[in-house]
Structures are given as structure tokens and as C-alpha cells.
Amino acid sequence: MDLPKFSYVVKNKDGKTYRNVMDAASQEAVVQKLQKENYFIVSIKELTLSVSKKKEVKTAPQLKKFTHKKSSLQDLLSFARQLATMLEAGVPLIRSLGVIEIQVESEEFFKVVQKIRKNVEQGSSLSVALSHYPKIFNQFWVSLLEVGEASGTIPIILNRLSFYLEQQASFRSTIISSLIYPCILFFVAMGAIAFFALFVGPKFEDIFTSMNAELPWITAQLLMIFKIMRTQFPLIIGGTIASFWLFKRYVRTYHGKMAFEKFLFSLPTVGEVLQSIVIERFTSQMSILIDSGVPILYALDIAERLVDNTTCSLIIAQIKEAVKEGELLVAPMERSGFFPPMCIQMIMVGEETGELSKMLKHVAEFYQTSVETFMKRFGTLIEPFMLVFMGGVIGVILVAMFLPMFNIAQLGGGGGGAE
Template identity: 35%
Template sequence: MPVYEWVGKTLSGDTVKGTLEASDERIVRIKLRRQKIIPVQIKPKGSGLLARLSTPKKVKAKEVVVFTRQLAAMLEAGLPLVQALDSLANQQKNPYFKEIIFKIKQNVEEGTPFAEALKQYPKIFDRFYYHMVSAGEASGNLDATLKRLALYMEKSLALKGKVKKAMIYPAIVLTVTTIVLAIIMVFVVPTFEKMFGEMGQALPLPTQIVIEMSRLTKKYFPFFLVGTVIFVFLLKRYYRTERGRLQIDALLLKLPLFGNLLRKVAVARFSRTLSTLISSGVSIIDALTIAAKT
């Protein structure tokens, strides 16, 4: 819950100050009046520029999973949705996520459906999450739907973790190989070139090719680095487009080693997504559309 700093006056005219936890400034004023304190100034604690910059503006997928799992357990135990959201917001350690949960709770209190309140934060609760909650609300089985959703997200995170672990070793080998080759071409080969030159003997063609490659690498190395950075930047921009994503993904699926792994991951994710949506009451057409976009 947000913390507010306040300054006030007692009935005798003395100035007092302190901090209070409350959902908004109105609640702080009510609490102070109950203590017979006249509020003079109320402001959120840590509202300065440094505090705003230090506050994380990101919610991790694991935090969303924990939130979903706990909300499902509270609803299954018979707790009202608003009270469950209030309790989860108070327990949340991420200040940014805490603020969002409080806003969702306020929207629900004002009569907004839970799914529509979540839809306002697509970076945290994606299209799949929204449709699952919407189907759960419509069927009256929100707690069961949230349990399925939490299970799905846990399995997705586990699968993503396995893929990352499988990619770590090849990535390390490729990085180390590139660094070693660069060191050899820039520092080692020129030393051998000088030694061979002092010997005054004709060099074999393969050796001449390596020496020439070393010269080119040493001469154009800064341009190579800049070109690599620009290429990666443009590739990411192109991948964000629909056409670019289609072409690059098709190319990745044709890779000798990683293509088969990526294909299995995609099929597993599609099957799990479709199964979860259909079991939650989403129509087959909508389920296929959502699964295709996730």
C-alpha cells in the first residue's frame, strides 16, 4: 500500500508530522481527523525525481505467475475479488506492480469487469491472459480459470528456462571462438608475418591468405564493429514488422541444429495455449486466433 508523508496541527496548535499507509490521500485525511489532527500537507513518500527514477517500471513474468496463483487460491477460499486484490497489493514488494494492482482494484470497485480492468495494462496482462479471465468471469469459474492460467504460465516459464539453458553452451562457444579468432588475427598473425618476412622465403598460398585476412581484419576492425552494431539494430527493427518476423522465423526453422528445437518449442506452446483456452470456455475460433498471435 502507498505510504504518505503528512504535516498537520493538533487542536492545541502544535505542528506534528509523520507517515501513514493508505490507498489514497482521502483515506489519510480521514485517519488524521480521527486522531484529531488537522492535515496541512500530504504527499506520497518518495515522490521526488530520484525516487521516481529508482522505482522499477517493469513487472517480471514470475511476479505475474505468483499473483495469479495467489488470487486463484483466495477466490477458491471464498474471499471477494476486491478484498483479494487489496490483500495482494499490500503484500506486493514491487512498487510499480503494487500501484497497478491498486488501480485494478479501484476499477473493479467502480463496476468495471475484472478482465476489462486487466486489459488496460497489456504489457503485464497480455491478450491471452485477458481472454482467459474474460472466459472465467463469463462462466462463473474465475478461480478455476486462474488456476489453469497460473499452471500454463508456470509451464511456459519452465520451457523457456530449458530452452535458454540449451542455448547457453553454444552461445558461449561461439562467443569465445569469435574472441580468440579476433585476437589471433589482430595480434598473433602479424607477429608470424614479421618472422616469415625476415626469413626471406616464399610462403605457401594458405599462409598468404591467412596473413591477408589478418591485415584486412586489423585495418577494418573498427568498421566491422560499427557495422555489426548497425546490422543487429536494423535486424531487430525489421523483425518487429510482420513480414520481417515471418521471413526470419522461417529462416530460423531451417537451421540444422536449432531449427528442430525451435519447431518443437513452438508446437508445444501452441498446443498448451489452445488446450488451456478451450478448457476455459473460449470458442475454438477465438482460441485459434489467440494461440496464433501468442
């Protein structure tokens, strides 16, 4: 049986376009082969379809293989980058969405893109179609695309979005990678303590009891702690889980979140890093919104809703009210006491020279670099500390367990010499 024929249009890394025909069992097989060869797919059509039914083949969710279920930042980045590339190349919007649909690797995002394409086919604008899925495409996306649709600059807007998402992905990756290794070492140390308490401790306790020897203070205290951990283990685990659940519920409330944020901001170093992260997020969003033509009041309204920090959200609301009354952006920012002098001065220069979006971008880049540098140094410094901590914990346990045996051996040796 002859395999179906598929015509395809692809681009290489240099942007050069290629057209060809391939025999394959399915469209999915064509996609996989082209992706392995590092081509960017523009369109795929099955040539065996009749002229009256000639349209792009859609991949059914049940036949498509997904690498993950939930939508991720990488999915959004790929969506923005691919859609911008195809629209710039002159590919129609509906066809572009269809091509992206067959390349999506997230099951949730696949269904969303599929519904967006259908909405656009029925006459909806892209911004309206995206607004139906606020958990994935927030107001930031929708507002920028509304501006792009009104000005005919959707590819430019999407390129700005992809650049912003790339920066955010890199920023998040730096922070997470700096924290992973210390967390692993900490949990290994906790696991070692639990292992000694539950399995090793009882055996040593039986040995010491059979010897009827007087135990050193450190050994007696450690065995007592191990005994409490064994006998109260379900209570300890249950209490830990319950405490975590209650804490999570509390910080989800308005007052709980405010109190927790106030506590974090008050911590030395941690508060400064958190402040830098919040300022970076606010200024980077404001920069791209203003640069895309979004009015400053509307941009502040969007930033207020998007910033994931209650304290900063209240400050932005106050700034928005002041700007609404005719003040420049820098005056209420300075009064808030939240933004450092360097940030204030750069924004002041931006307003004076008419380069506000450019200065906001510089501020965002400064704080992003500052946080990334700190996190890399933190990771470098904390690793030896955690190794010493883990070695110290295990060392204390070993000394406490073997010290009584060493003492008994010394007494036995001394007694033999006296005889």
C-alpha cells in the first residue's frame, strides 16, 4: 500500500525557505522527521486530498503524543516566536495557528491553541480569542495584541513578547538552578537523620542496653531524640503536613499574604533580593507596554493586576491615582519609598527626555543582572556550607554512636593491663 504524500514548506536556522514532498504514514511522522532535522515548519498539506477538500490536516489530540500536560513558559515562548516568524513571512493567521497546533508538546496548550484557531476561523480577533484563556494568556498578552491589531504591528508585538518571555525564562532558570543543589543537600541530610533515627538508632540502643554501660551525655541525648522521632513519627509527619497546609491557606488570604511579604521584605539580603525581583518585573512589563503604544494609565492598571506581590500592587495603585491626577510617574514612585534612588533617577531622566520605555528597560536589565549575579554567588557560597552542615550532622551521629564502644574498649584494655 502506497504511503500518503505530504507537501511541506519549512525554514532553516538562517531563515531560508524550502518546499518539498515526503511520503509518510501520517502528518505526525512528517512533523517528527522535519523537527529532527532542525527545520522550522511553516505548513504541511496532504496531497492525496481532493481539491474540494484541500485543507490543512489537523492532528487529533488522541493521536498526538505530548511530552507534558500543563502549559509552561516555554510553550508560550514557542507560540509567540513561531507566530511572529510565520506572520512576518506572510503566512495567514489561521494557517499559522494550524501549524503551531501540530507542533505543540503540551496537551493543555494544544487544546487551547486548537480552540483559538477555531475562534479566529469564526471571525474572532486574535486578542479576543486569547482573552478566553486568562490563566494562560493574561491581560499583558491581550492588551499588547489589541494594540498590535489596531496598528497592524502584530509580528512586532509578538517579537517583543517572545524577547520578554526569553528574559523571564532565563531569569527564572538562574534563580531555580542556584537553589536546587542546596535544597538537595538539605533533604539528603534530613533523610540521613531519619534513617539513623528509624533503623540504625534502635540497633545501637539494644547493644548499649545489653552492655549495661553508662552512656556519654551526647549519646544519651541523641538516643532520646531518636526514640521521640520513632514513637512520634506519624504525629511529626502529620503535624508537618498540616502546618504546611495551614500556612499555605493563610498566605493565600489577603492579610496573610501581606504579613508574609512584610516579613520577607524585613529580612536582611532576602528582602533586598525580593525587592529587586519585584522592581524588575514591574519595570520590564511597563517598558514593553509603553513601547508598544499602551497608554501609561492602562499600562499601570495592567501592571497592578499582574505583579505577584500585594505590597507592590498597592504601591502601583497609588502611583496610578497620582498619574491620573496629572503627576509624572516619578513623583509618586519616590514618595512610596519602595523604589531605590537609582531607579527613581533613571525614570526621571526617561520622563524628561521622552525615553521612558527605554529607561524602564535599562532599569529592568540592571535589576535582572543584579539578582542573577547574587544568585550565582549565593549558589557558589552555599554549596560548601551545606556540605559542611551535612558532614557535621552525620559526623556528630557517628561519634555519638561509637563513643560508648570506644570507652568500653578502653576500659577493657585498662582492666586487662592491671591484672
